Amino acid sequence: MNELRGALIGCGFFARNQMNAWRDLPGVRIVALCDRDAGRLQAMGEDFGVPARFTDAEAMLRETRPDFVDIATTAPSHRALVELAASLGIPAICQKPFAPTMADARAMVAACERAGVPLMVHENFRWQSPIRRLRAVLDEGTIGTPFFGRVSFRSAFDVYSGQPYLAEGERFIVEDLGIHALDIARFLFGDATAITTRMARVNPLIRGEDVATMLLDHAAGLHSVVDCSYATRLEEELFPQTLVEIDGALGSIRLGPGYRLSVTDAAGTRHEDLSPPLLAWASRPWHNIQESVLLIQRHWLETLRDGREPDTSGRDNLQTLALVEAAYQGARTGLPVALADV
Ligand SMILES: NC(=O)c1ccc[n+]([C@@H]2O[C@H](COP(=O)([O-])OP(=O)(O)OC[C@H]3O[C@@H](n4cnc5c(N)ncnc54)[C@H](O)[C@@H]3O)[C@@H](O)[C@H]2O)c1
Numbered sequence: 627m628n629e630l631r632g633a634l635i636g637c638g639f640f641a642r643n644q645m646n647a648w649r650d651l652p653g654v655r656i657v658a659l660c661d662r663d664a665g666r667l668q669a670m671g672e673d674f675g676v677p678a679r680f681t682d683a684e685a686m687l688r689e690t691r692p693d694f695v696d697i698a699t700t701a702p703s704h705r706a707l708v709e710l711a712a713s714l715g716i717p718a719i720c721q722k723p724f725a726p727t728m729a730d731a732r733a734m735v736a737a738c739e740r741a742g743v744p745l746m747v748h749e750n751f752r753w754q755s756p757i758r759r760l761r762a763v764l765d766e767g768t769i770g771t772p773f774f775g776r777v778s779f780r781s782a783f784d785v786y787s788g789q790p791y792l793a794e795g796e797r798f799i800v801e802d803l804g805i806h807a808l809d810i811a812r813f814l815f816g817d818a819t820a821i822t823t824r825m826a827r828v829n830p831l832i833r834g835e836d837v838a839t840m841l842l843d844h845a846a847g848l849h850s851v852v853d854c855s856y857a858t859r860l861e862e863e864l865f866p867q868t869l870v871e872i873d874g875a876l877g878s879i880r881l882g883p884g885y886r887l888s889v890t891d892a893a894g895t896r897h898e899d900l901s902p903p904l905l906a907w908a909s910r911p912w913h914n915i916q917e918s919v920l921l922i923q924r925h926w927l928e929t930l931r932d933g934r935e936p937d938t939s940g941r942d943n944l945q946t947l948a949l950v951e952a953a954y955q956g957a958r959t960g961l962p963v964a965l966a967d968v
Pocket of ligand 1: 635636637638639640641660661662663666681683698699700701703707721722723748749750788789802915
């Protein structure tokens with residue numbers, strides 16, 4: 627198995643998880659790093675032993691010709707960087723949110739399709755091991771046809787100190803966090819045809835919304851509620867756990883606090899502890915997310931080697947991003963938005 631050579635753009639807050647996961651995975655090595663910020667670039671290069679460092683992404687990709695590029699920057703930079711990778715024939719992973727607009731997202735997908743290069747969005751929440759287990763239990767079919775779903779993320783965790791830009795944007799929780807919950811809803815219940823949204827800003831110190839409740843109609847015939855909040859003080863802070871409820875004609879599934887799964891069907895109720903492992907470089911409470919980073923990056927390597935489209939490809943992510951766009955449109959009018967109109 628030839629070792630794959632990767633390059634990383636963006637040496638910020640979250641990229642450290644990506645670098646740790648690349649280091650854990652066999653058959654891959656990050657050979658070059660890029661960041662416009664020389665201090666962050668140097669720190670990451672030293673911490674992970676990568677001597678090839680660039681402040682210009684094009685110079686890095688032209689000089690090092692990696693087998694893929696991992697783009698870990700924030701959304702406004704994604705289109706230029708993905709189009710650059712496509713123009714050089716380099717497969718790309720792009721962090722979420724994929725793009726600030728649907729037009730940018732569609733342009734990136736088109737550029738990579740024209741160039742024949744794979745494109746995956748780092749949409750890692752559906753790669754959390756508890757969520758994968760939930761999907762497997764759903765597929766067993768013992769709860770019958772699902773008619774209701776709920777994907778819920780409610781917390782008062784201070785996300786602003788690690789990611790100060792979250793407090794500054796006109797859009798916040800749906801674009802940053804709701805996007806993951808919406809993707810989980812798609813993963814579990816299939817694509818949506820319409821969405822109805824309510825939003826609120828509770829924290830007066832931030833610019834965007836920190837609370838959102840969304841009702842999704844799914845093509846498969848069921849409906850689901852996706853709700854998220856960074857203004858919810860609970861007896862037990864659950865960050866970054868996503869709770870899930872699924873009701874079917876013959877039973878129900880719950881992913882509750884503490885990664886506790888309960889499945890009720892004709893055989894009665896059974897429980898499983900779905901606590902994710904604490905990887906050597908991980909730290910609580912982020913370990914659930916950190917494991918999902920490892921799992922999505924392993925998926926990328928497998929699909930790159932096998933010539934398969936990643937589950938969370940750019941093309942797939944257009945559907946998740948369309949839900950985000952539709953949520954903001956619908957929150958302004960109060961009316962349902964058909965996904966076909968986004
Ligand atoms: N998937 C997840 O679970 C998860 C969690 C946190 C953050 N994120 C996402 O990761 C992305 C990065 O977030 P972050 O908090 O690490 O941001 P950050 O601001 O800490 O880091 C981004 C880095 O990219 C660099 N950069 C930006 N444009 C560049 C360019 N054109 N060339 C070179 N360097 C450039 C910046 O200098 C900065 O160091 C965001 O889109 C965020 O939503 C994902």
